[in-house]
Amino acid sequence: METADLITLEDDCIQLLQELIRIPSVNFGEGKGDEEDVAKFVVAKLAEVGIESELIETGPKRFNVVARIAGADTTRPGLVVHGHLDVVPANAADWSFDPFVGDIKDGYVRGRGAVDMKDGDAMFLAIARSWARTGYVPPRNILLIFFADEEAGSSFGSRWMVANRPEIFEGYSEAISEVGGFSVTITGGHRLYFIETAEKGIQWMEITAHGTAGHGSFINHDNAVTKLARVIDRIGSHVWPQRETATGAKFWGKIAELTGEKYDPSRATDLLKHIGGAARMMGATTQNTANPSILNAGYKANVIPGSATAVVDGRFLPGFEHELEETIRQLVGQDADISVQVRDKALEVDFSGPLVEAMSAAILSQDPEGVPVPYLMSGGTDNKALSDLGIIGYGFSPLRLPADLDFFALFHGVDERVPVEGVKFGVRALVNFFENC
Numbered sequence: 001m002e003t004a005d006l007i008t009l010e011d012d013c014i015q016l017l018q019e020l021i022r023i024p025s026v027n028f029g030e031g032k033g034d035e036e037d038v039a040k041f042v043v044a045k046l047a048e049v050g051i052e053s054e055l056i057e058t059g060p061k062r063f064n065v066v067a068r069i070a071g072a073d074t075t076r077p078g079l080v081v082h083g084h085l086d087v088v089p090a091n092a093a094d095w096s097f098d099p100f101v102g103d104i105k106d107g108y109v110r111g112r113g114a115v116d117m118k119d120g121d122a123m124f125l126a127i128a129r130s131w132a133r134t135g136y137v138p139p140r141n142i143l144l145i146f147f148a149d150e151e152a153g154s155s156f157g158s159r160w161m162v163a164n165r166p167e168i169f170e171g172y173s174e175a176i177s178e179v180g181g182f183s184v185t186i187t188g189g190h191r192l193y194f195i196e197t198a199e200k201g202i203q204w205m206e207i208t209a210h211g212t213a214g215h216g217s218f219i220n221h222d223n224a225v226t227k228l229a230r231v232i233d234r235i236g237s238h239v240w241p242q243r244e245t246a247t248g249a250k251f252w253g254k255i256a257e258l259t260g261e262k263y264d265p266s267r268a269t270d271l272l273k274h275i276g277g278a279a280r281m282m283g284a285t286t287q288n289t290a291n292p293s294i295l296n297a298g299y300k301a302n303v304i305p306g307s308a309t310a311v312v313d314g315r316f317l318p319g320f321e322h323e324l325e326e327t328i329r330q331l332v333g334q335d336a337d338i339s340v341q342v343r344d345k346a347l348e349v350d351f352s353g354p355l356v357e358a359m360s361a362a363i364l365s366q367d368p369e370g371v372p373v374p375y376l377m378s379g380g381t382d383n384k385a386l387s388d389l390g391i392i393g394y395g396f397s398p399l400r401l402p403a404d405l406d407f408f409a410l411f412h413g414v415d416e417r418v419p420v421e422g423v424k425f426g427v428r429a430l431v432n433f434f435e436n437c
């Protein structure tokens, strides 16, 4: 790409990011979200350069945007490039600036969505616009999608699209999206680029203890609240063994190699001290987790209820779903019932092949000292829904970040912001990536 075109593209991306942040597309959960204005903005920005798109309404104020960009070789399976348009709520009182200001201060674009994931949306949108302006044709077909509702289970977004409009995805084999490609500076100043190739699975469980209801002044040896408390204590304090996944072996092996440590799969967390703020998430990728998150019992001080319930947020590593189920069953024992409320699979793909090589090369084209590594994410993305159609998804929306920035704290966090130069780096890396995708 010509230098002048690249500068136009970078500036367009930053401007789009600011404008996207200023449209509060907050997802409050339980069906209460609003992607209408932001989706219509995306459609208009595509139309401005002559790209046709389809606006797909999936519920009141819930909208997805789909655009097809023909590649040079239309016989090759295409690449899905997807972002989500919703953001989590922001409590303005906790922030040091207006969460939807979308301004630039001290080199950062500021506001809710700056890292999750209006930055990625802006990059994908700006690149598609630059292709239209310059007449560039990518090597394979690109399906550009902006989903609703990623932050609340995707039932108005990727889940809906996969269930109701699967034909849209016909002819597409791979995907890229959020939470990958960003840099993390580890001990020794090595700059790693985390490419997401795996995601933990989700199992949310309701645990209900039953007992004998009665007067609060009597002796009660069958108190549901007491039983539930025992169960929840056992689950919450359980120490899960560290387990090795194929992705974890590559990730922790590389950390050990670069820091001169030994890698012991049963003690991978010994290496957390080397990865700064990334330790916040990465510790959870060495084991299953089950965190009690909701308690519900009783209604009056002097009435012992007949039952008590808790919700436990369980997450399992790829290949360790049964360990989670078995262990929870043992910890609960005879004291309570378990009912699974939400379950979603874990994902894991190999860190190899032409697309992975294109991602690694794209990073190195902009940062020759960078070290691309695969990583397992503790949460989930819309790649889970797409995997139901056999589409292999990666997290790749590159960002070069300052060594001292606690990036993971910004996701759903207070004072969310992203460095302007980091986003411009991402745009350049993506341009390179698409040329070789």
Ligand SMILES: [Zn+2]
Pocket: 084, 116, 117, 150, 178
């Ligand atoms: Zn996100």
